[in-house]
Amino acid sequence: MALAHTPARALSLASRIPLPATPADVAEAVDRSTVALRSHVASVYKESGITEATHATRETLSTVTSVLFAISAFELYFLRPEILADRYAFTIPAVTFLGTSDYPVFVPDMFLLLTSSFWSPALLWAFTSTLLPSIVGYFVNMTTGSNQGRIPRRGGVPDAVVDPLTFSIVKAIISFVIYGQGVTFGGWFNEVSIARINSAVYGGYKGILTGAAISGIFSIYDAVLKK
Numbered sequence: 462m463a464l465a466h467t468p469a470r471a472l473s474l475a476s477r478i479p480l481p482a483t484p485a486d487v488a489e490a491v492d493r494s495t496v497a498l499r500s501h502v503a504s505v506y507k508e509s510g511i512t513e514a515t516h517a518t519r520e521t522l523s524t525v526t527s528v529l530f531a532i533s534a535f536e537l538y539f540l541r542p543e544i545l546a547d548r549y550a551f552t553i554p555a556v557t558f559l560g561t562s563d564y565p566v567f568v569p570d571m572f573l574l575l576t577s578s579f580w581s582p583a584l585l586w587a588f589t590s591t592l593l594p595s596i597v598g599y600f601v602n603m604t605t606g607s608n609q610g611r612i613p614r615r616g617g618v619p620d621a622v623v624d625p626l627t628f629s630i631v632k633a634i635i636s637f638v639i640y641g642q643g644v645t646f647g648g649w650f651n652e653v654s655i656a657r658i659n660s661a662v663y664g665g666y667k668g669i670l671t672g673a674a675i676s677g678i679f680s681i682y683d684a685v686l687k688k
Contacts, residue, residue, distance in 0.1 A: 525625040528679045532672040533590060536662050543661035544582050545569045582654040589635050590669070598628035604684070626684070629677035633670050640666035 521527060547567035555562045573579045602624040638644050640659045645652060659665045 525621075525676065525680045525683045529625060529628065529676050532676055536586070536590065536669065536672065539663045540582075540586060540658065540661045541569070543657055544579050545571075545573055581651050582657050585639075585650055585654045586658055589639055590632060593635055594628040594631040595623050597631045598623035598625070601627045603627065625680035626677055629673045629680060633673035633677075636666055636669040636673065640669065 546569070548570040550566050550568045553564040553566060555564075599622065602621065603626065604621045604624055639650060639655060643652065643655060644650075645655070662668055664671065
């Protein structure tokens, strides 16, 4: 049997529902909810470790060494297709309902690692961009000489194993001589390898000189900040 609802019964039910007394109470309730939500989000963000990871990443990247690695990686990105060319591997078939077409996949031809076509330019680039500058930067290290006779400060920054400024200067000089002028030093360096590297690296030898100039500026700036 259905119950008959009367205006009096409806008013009685409505009076039992708790409602804010004034608009100020509504605003206060909204503010409390907003503060609680903000506190919860901040707590979740703090516990996730994003802040610590961000600071650690910034600390790692804010060094001259990271700049040197980034410049070398940039050069290698353009050099790799020249000395380790891509080769067709397989095709990803088309997916009709996604509207995609066949997509051929290419991977580096690892068999080139067994040929001089890879090793000749690879070793030449490694010598001019890493090995020779590192050797000279180790022995001609101005960061070590500038601290001779000083009392080392507790917690101070240790001397660099390789002087980044010397590294950049030597890299710029040897790159200009070999890639810019085509000097083979009596046949020690292959002319074809020189031409391949010069054509593969972004901007040619001028791009390498630009990278060396950038790392040199960073090393000077870093040395000034540590004084």
